[in-house]
Amino acid sequence: MTSILMIDDDVALTQLVAEYLQLDGYQFKAVHQGPEGLELAKSNAFNLILLDIMLPGMDGLTLLKQLRQHSYCPVLMLTARGDEIDRVVGLELGADDYLAKPFSPRELVARIKAIVRRVELIQQQQQPQLSTVQVNSLRLDSAKRQIFVQDNTLILTATEYQILELLMRHAGDVVSKEDLSQLALGKRLQLYDRSLDMHISNIRKKIAQYDEGEKIQTLRGLGYLLLKGEH
Amino acid sequence: MTSILMIDDDVALTQLVAEYLQLDGYQFKAVHQGPEGLELAKSNAFNLILLDIMLPGMDGLTLLKQLRQHSYCPVLMLTARGDEIDRVVGLELGADDYLAKPFSPRELVARIKAIVRRVELIQQQQQPQLSTVQVNSLRLDSAKRQIFVQDNTLILTATEYQILELLMRHAGDVVSKEDLSQLALGKRLQLYDRSLDMHISNIRKKIAQYDEGEKIQTLRGLGYLLLKGEH
DNA sequence: CACTCCTTTACACAACCTTTACGTTGGCTT
DNA sequence: AAGCCAACGTAAAGGTTGTGTAAAGGAGTG
Numbered sequence: 001m002t003s004i005l006m007i008d009d010d011v012a013l014t015q016l017v018a019e020y021l022q023l024d025g026y027q028f029k030a031v032h033q034g035p036e037g038l039e040l041a042k043s044n045a046f047n048l049i050l051l052d053i054m055l056p057g058m059d060g061l062t063l064l065k066q067l068r069q070h071s072y073c074p075v076l077m078l079t080a081r082g083d084e085i086d087r088v089v090g091l092e093l094g095a096d097d098y099l100a101k102p103f104s105p106r107e108l109v110a111r112i113k114a115i116v117r118r119v120e121l122i123q124q125q126q127q128p129q130l131s132t133v134q135v136n137s138l139r140l141d142s143a144k145r146q147i148f149v150q151d152n153t154l155i156l157t158a159t160e161y162q163i164l165e166l167l168m169r170h171a172g173d174v175v176s177k178e179d180l181s182q183l184a185l186g187k188r189l190q191l192y193d194r195s196l197d198m199h200i201s202n203i204r205k206k207i208a209q210y211d212e213g214e215k216i217q218t219l220r221g222l223g224y225l226l227l228k229g230e231h
Numbered sequence: 232m233t234s235i236l237m238i239d240d241d242v243a244l245t246q247l248v249a250e251y252l253q254l255d256g257y258q259f260k261a262v263h264q265g266p267e268g269l270e271l272a273k274s275n276a277f278n279l280i281l282l283d284i285m286l287p288g289m290d291g292l293t294l295l296k297q298l299r300q301h302s303y304c305p306v307l308m309l310t311a312r313g314d315e316i317d318r319v320v321g322l323e324l325g326a327d328d329y330l331a332k333p334f335s336p337r338e339l340v341a342r343i344k345a346i347v348r349r350v351e352l353i354q355q356q357q358q359p360q361l362s363t364v365q366v367n368s369l370r371l372d373s374a375k376r377q378i379f380v381q382d383n384t385l386i387l388t389a390t391e392y393q394i395l396e397l398l399m400r401h402a403g404d405v406v407s408k409e410d411l412s413q414l415a416l417g418k419r420l421q422l423y424d425r426s427l428d429m430h431i432s433n434i435r436k437k438i439a440q441y442d443e444g445e446k447i448q449t450l451r452g453l454g455y456l457l458l459k460g461e462h
Numbered sequence: 463c464a465c466t467c468c469t470t471t472a473c474a475c476a477a478c479c480t481t482t483a484c485g486t487t488g489g490c491t492t
Numbered sequence: 493a494a495g496c497c498a499a500c501g502t503a504a505a506g507g508t509t510g511t512g513t514a515a516a517g518g519a520g521t522g
Contacts, residue, residue, distance in 0.1 A: 042243065043243055044243055044244075044246075044247050068333055069311075069332065069333060070241070070243075070244070070332070070333055071333055072333055072334075072335045072336075122337060125337070126251070126254075126255065126336065126337050126340055127254075127255075128255070128256070144403075144404070144405075145405065145453070157451075157477080157478060157479085158451075158452050158453070158478090159478080159479075185479090192481090193480085193481090194480080194481070194482085194500090194501095194502095195479065195480045195481075197499095197500065197501070197502080198479080198480075198481090198501090198502075199479085200500095200501090201500095201501060201502055201503095202502095204501095205502095218499090218500070218501090220487085220488070220489080220498095220499060220500070221489095221498090221499070388466085388467060388468080389467085390467080390468070416468090423470090424469085424470090425469080425470070425471085425511085425512095425513095426468065426469045426470075428510095428511065428512070428513085429468080429469075429470090429512090429513075430468085431511095431512090432511095432512060432513055432514095433513095435512090436513095449510095449511070449512090451476090451477060451478075451509090451510060451511075452477095452478090452509090452510070
């Protein structure tokens, strides 16, 4: 079960969030003091931490900094409206996402789900995986770090390989641009960042050299998809 | 099975690491005291040791120094963020790699795998091997310690011979620069160290004297590769 | 001190990733 | 249906990083 720790001095807000998240099946705990929150956070007993920037006793950014000395636990920052500076500093310190107050519970749950899903994706990457995967005319050989199209070897750069491997290992599922960026490029997707699009474009060109029919589909606003099976 | 010993006083961290490594199929044991750790480490019962630099009772670097009197067991150092001095001293004392806290479990597993793979490569080198290997127009005669190109003897230095032998014995696979440096040059690859590149360059020139077609391929960011088989 | 070999230095270049710019698409509003 | 706009496709330019290699430097040997 996913367990969430919320560190926020606004008791009414934590109670509201508690109701929503417990309704959604999350284990939830809230504390209202910075130092107490840090201790709990360092215990690694939670899958996700909701962290208010404005805290009595200890600033949220300071807390995050200290937490990052010990733990990579995902952190979703909560801050006063549009405080762009906090946002930038927070993301630099390793927060996973940012949500401005006031937020709707619906939006909070959506962000939480996105983070949890990505963490699961990452953990899945660490599991032993099939060393060879076949998707239609594409064949992945991860031992040799090569991908073939109908027995032709694709000449891919390291980044292109990582992206295509991800798509192949999740063939049939949509892979979001945010996930692709974090897992293959190692950075969060920024507004107006088109580099992932370019990589996709280049991969498509290289595949099309050998098989015009094998296509990476675009799902506008959602991500990319490699269809598998008979069509 | 690969068994790993972790020496770190942070109990929560060792438990976290334990979960991840056991999930990945490693045998794992953790101790939280320096002296106890040294005793266990000296037993040679482990394939790899994760060693924290900051330890109560006995400093990690001191421990490493004493361990190296008895054992060549691979050591991966764990240290506070960016403590460059510890890093340098540690690597000089014979640590195999270095990881700054906090690290992601994913990164830890990747480093562990890299070390284990290299150790296996070294052990493989020590096994009895085929005394002659043929790769396209290249022929290795390890009894004579010579390499021929289409019946022409290559005049190679000791280092060049070792590098080319490694590439030939792993023809078809990428051999990383890190591995080549450690196995053929006997030292870790440092940033801006170009000596391996020079050896490769010289080997290429000598091969090209006799066969323009026989090429050592470069895989940017990965290593070098000697392609084998019909083309 | 001549010789060989390994390493370092320095510069050029190529491969790669990202950004820019502009064209296209598809969903949504009016 | 027309118009709008954000998301996407991609060519080309820009910037960064890794690699190739000549030449100089250093270390060891006889």
